[in-house]
Amino acid sequence: MIRAKSRQKTEFGDFQTPPELADAVCRLLRQEGITPASIVEPTCGEGFFLKAAADVFPQVKQLVGREWNDTYVDTARSRLEACDLSIDIAQADFFQQDWKATLEQHPGPLLVLGNPPWVTNSQLGTLDSANLPAKSNFQNERGIAAKTGKANFDISQWMITHLLESMPEQGGVLAMLCKTAVARKVLQHAWKQGLSLKDCSIRCIDSRRHFQAAVDACLFICHVQPGAASRQCAIFHEIEDPRPASILGYYEGSLLADREAFERHRELMADKPTRRWRSGLKHDCRDVMQLRREGWTLINGLGEAVELEDDFLFPLMPAGAIHRGETKSTEQFVLVPQTHTGEDTSKIATIAPRTWAYLQKHAERLAARKSSIYRGRPPFSIFGIGEYSFAPWKVAISALHKDLRFRVIGPQDGRPVMLDDTTYFLSFPSRKEAKAAAARLQSDEVQEFLSAWIFWDAKRPITTEVLQRLAA
Numbered sequence: 001m002i003r004a005k006s007r008q009k010t011e012f013g014d015f016q017t018p019p020e021l022a023d024a025v026c027r028l029l030r031q032e033g034i035t036p037a038s039i040v041e042p043t044c045g046e047g048f049f050l051k052a053a054a055d056v057f058p059q060v061k062q063l064v065g066r067e068w069n070d071t072y073v074d075t076a077r078s079r080l081e082a083c084d085l086s087i088d089i090a091q092a093d094f095f096q097q098d099w100k101a102t103l104e105q106h107p108g109p110l111l112v113l114g115n116p117p118w119v120t121n122s123q124l125g126t127l128d129s130a131n132l133p134a135k136s137n138f139q140n141e142r143g144i145a146a147k148t149g150k151a152n153f154d155i156s157q158w159m160i161t162h163l164l165e166s167m168p169e170q171g172g173v174l175a176m177l178c179k180t181a182v183a184r185k186v187l188q189h190a191w192k193q194g195l196s197l198k199d200c201s202i203r204c205i206d207s208r209r210h211f212q213a214a215v216d217a218c219l220f221i222c223h224v225q226p227g228a229a230s231r232q233c234a235i236f237h238e239i240e241d242p243r244p245a246s247i248l249g250y251y252e253g254s255l256l257a258d259r260e261a262f263e264r265h266r267e268l269m270a271d272k273p274t275r276r277w278r279s280g281l282k283h284d285c286r287d288v289m290q291l292r293r294e295g296w297t298l299i300n301g302l303g304e305a306v307e308l309e310d311d312f313l314f315p316l317m318p319a320g321a322i323h324r325g326e327t328k329s330t331e332q333f334v335l336v337p338q339t340h341t342g343e344d345t346s347k348i349a350t351i352a353p354r355t356w357a358y359l360q361k362h363a364e365r366l367a368a369r370k371s372s373i374y375r376g377r378p379p380f381s382i383f384g385i386g387e388y389s390f391a392p393w394k395v396a397i398s399a400l401h402k403d404l405r406f407r408v409i410g411p412q413d414g415r416p417v418m419l420d421d422t423t424y425f426l427s428f429p430s431r432k433e434a435k436a437a438a439a440r441l442q443s444d445e446v447q448e449f450l451s452a453w454i455f456w457d458a459k460r461p462i463t464t465e466v467l468q469r470l471a472a
Helices: 004-011 019-031 048-056 070-080 099-104 121-126 155-166 180-192 207-211 259-264 319-324 353-361 363-367 431-441 444-451
Strands: 038-041 062-067 086-091 110-114 172-179 197-205 217-224 233-236 246-251 254-256 290-294 297-300 313-317 332-335 393-398 407-409 423-428
Touching (some): 019 048, 019 217, 038 048, 048 070, 048 110, 062 070, 070 086, 099 155, 155 180, 172 180, 180 217, 246 259, 319 393, 393 431, 431 444
Parallel strands (some): 038 110, 062 086, 110 172, 197 233
Antiparallel strands (some): 290 297, 290 332, 313 332
């Protein structure tokens, strides 16, 4: 059972902005020449941000705050009652508010300031929370993307995007504390939609110090100005750094982590890739499908000694070994019951009866796999399997580690080595071709080109989409 205070923090992303951080943000905005007449905070909490703004911006005429929590509304009003300004603090549900009308009614220059909830829609789903926007295809995900979790999003991403789209025609400035990944997603969406932004910046903050949260976070600033068409964003490693560490860019619908590095190696961009990066195989039942060799015996994840034919058993190279360069041999093995997705598995009974009996013994475990991708498929199905999986030579990289280390993987005892779905690879018919490809991938120019696309703070920064951008 979730305690009431803990549930509120989870459900409403309740991380109150510390006064010293609110003050530092407002002083930075003033230093950048922002001189608002009206300041609106859509989720004002206990009013720390609005109080800091009242102290820092002498020319401000009106402070507006909206907040779901009635107790916080009273606290914010008390905190601001001594300010000689027009104060409008009220209880409101962000998702029911007409923000376009609200923002348009206040005199400019306008500053929309705040710290929206740090919580995702899936976290709220586990609490049966109603603190969500109306259901819509917010990120335009389809099919397998939704099934594998890509449809999950931060509530603040929806909120900040909605605020940007609701800014009045004369424009204004939006400055929000949020996860760094959220800021990037908001930018990508805004640029795709052609919103008129300029002078965008992401300034990293110490979220552990200010919020006791282990997440990359930032101050995200956007100037909304009619007719502006900038597609770049300055990245600062510290909130008060005088110069940006890099410039985030935009290319054909995708974000660039380092626009300048991309421009230096633009000729490496693939117009139409001739080789396709693949993910390793996916089975979601490690205890049954993966085995390790101990002496002459195979042991599964349940601790059972197993005797199987070789027909469907292949050496398996884990991502950690690939990252460390320990690729000469492996004592791990995996059952591969199909040569391509959707293949009938009943043939195993005739070809390898011991293997079939083993799979039948553990049929309930395999049938209980939670992912919907296995529904309606032949028994014991796997994914990420095809002709490419059985190529004798591969160049592989771990998707779990945060550096670009490409390794050559060759056959073991005459059998092609399999990789799991935490690994990406290219397949080759010969050692010579694989070695040449690996050497090119490790070259300085290719490493810099790929790094220009990679956001290293992401959970899995290296993706097939990034790798596929390199011309073969």
